[in-house]
Amino acid sequence: MKDFDPATSFGSDAAAHYDEYKRGDEEDAAAFLAEYAKEGSALEFAIGTGRIALPLATKGIQVDGIELSPHMVKQLHAKPEGQNINVIIGDMSSATTNRHYPLVYLVFNTIFNLLTADNQIRCFENAARHLTPNGHFIVETALPHAWISPDKSDYVHTEYVGKEMVVLDVARYDPATQLLEENHVQFTAQGITMSPIVCRLITPGEMDLMARIAGMRLIQRFSNWQRSAFDINSKAHVSIYGF
Numbered sequence: 001m002k003d004f005d006p007a008t009s010f011g012s013d014a015a016a017h018y019d020e021y022k023r024g025d026e027e028d029a030a031a032f033l034a035e036y037a038k039e040g041s042a043l044e045f046a047i048g049t050g051r052i053a054l055p056l057a058t059k060g061i062q063v064d065g066i067e068l069s070p071h072m073v074k075q076l077h078a079k080p081e082g083q084n085i086n087v088i089i090g091d092m093s094s095a096t097t098n099r100h101y102p103l104v105y106l107v108f109n110t111i112f113n114l115l116t117a118d119n120q121i122r123c124f125e126n127a128a129r130h131l132t133p134n135g136h137f138i139v140e141t142a143l144p145h146a147w148i149s150p151d152k153s154d155y156v157h158t159e160y161v162g163k164e165m166v167v168l169d170v171a172r173y174d175p176a177t178q179l180l181e182e183n184h185v186q187f188t189a190q191g192i193t194m195s196p197i198v199c200r201l202i203t204p205g206e207m208d209l210m211a212r213i214a215g216m217r218l219i220q221r222f223s224n225w226q227r228s229a230f231d232i233n234s235k236a237h238v239s240i241y242g243f
């Protein structure tokens with residue numbers, strides 16, 4: 001997508017409205033992750049407004065974050081319970097908190113927000129650098145084929161139809177680059193708003209290879225936070241990596 005800059009895709013407007021549409025998996029994700037943060041601390045890559053970090057922190061876990069968007073972090077720190085969360089503003093493929101954790105995690109398809117294979121590998125390497133020797137890197141993301149089918153490289157999906165507003169998701173996938181270019185287009189009587197995003201879709205197998213390059217290996221994979229088996233019907237996965 002010409003002129004698309006990942007650093008600005010979660011700007012002040014997107015950040016201000018981010019918490020209005022909760023995904024609904026927050027408590028299940030926090031319960032799952034808490035089991036891997038037994039020594040009491042965790043690092044979230046792309047922590048956002050603290051959607052997962054805050055319910056995890058209520059379980060007694062000290063959660064730190066790395067996040068590219070200062071606007072998302074401003075929303076997190078505006079919440080009373082978010083003020084104790086330390087966040088480094090930076091890229092999760094390179095920024096460091098200079099600490100080690102039993103758990104580093106990256107959720108909500110955000111591994112796809114890194115737009116080259118090199119940067120996705122660097123993200124695995126950066127996770128490995130932040131782990132204690134027995135620590136785990138947990139990644140939760142969709143399966144590419146759940147978003148895009150081989151015979152359909154572009155689509156328009158109706159996200160919301162209301163009396164005052166319609167939201168369409170307009171997308172095109174390039175299998176050569178593995179880039180999915182999307183724009184969430186919102187129509188209201190006041191005008192049209194565009195929210196562009198580009199994702200690089202990777203399969204679980206590619207992620208396992210990236211983990212191996214980073215010196216880790218796949219330990220376990222589930223379909224969701226409820227630990228359903230990962231199988232032919234899975235649309236997403238929760239993958240646990242370690243040394």
Ligand SMILES: C[S@@+](CC[C@H](N)C(=O)[O-])C[C@H]1O[C@@H](n2cnc3c(N)ncnc32)[C@H](O)[C@@H]1O
Binds near residue numbers: 050052108113
């Ligand atoms: C879909 S939101 C997820 C936020 C949060 N993890 C959650 O589950 O609600 C994606 C987040 O990733 C951040 N992000 C995108 N690319 C990043 C990068 N390279 N390094 C750090 N954060 C990044 C965005 O700014 C945004 O806050």
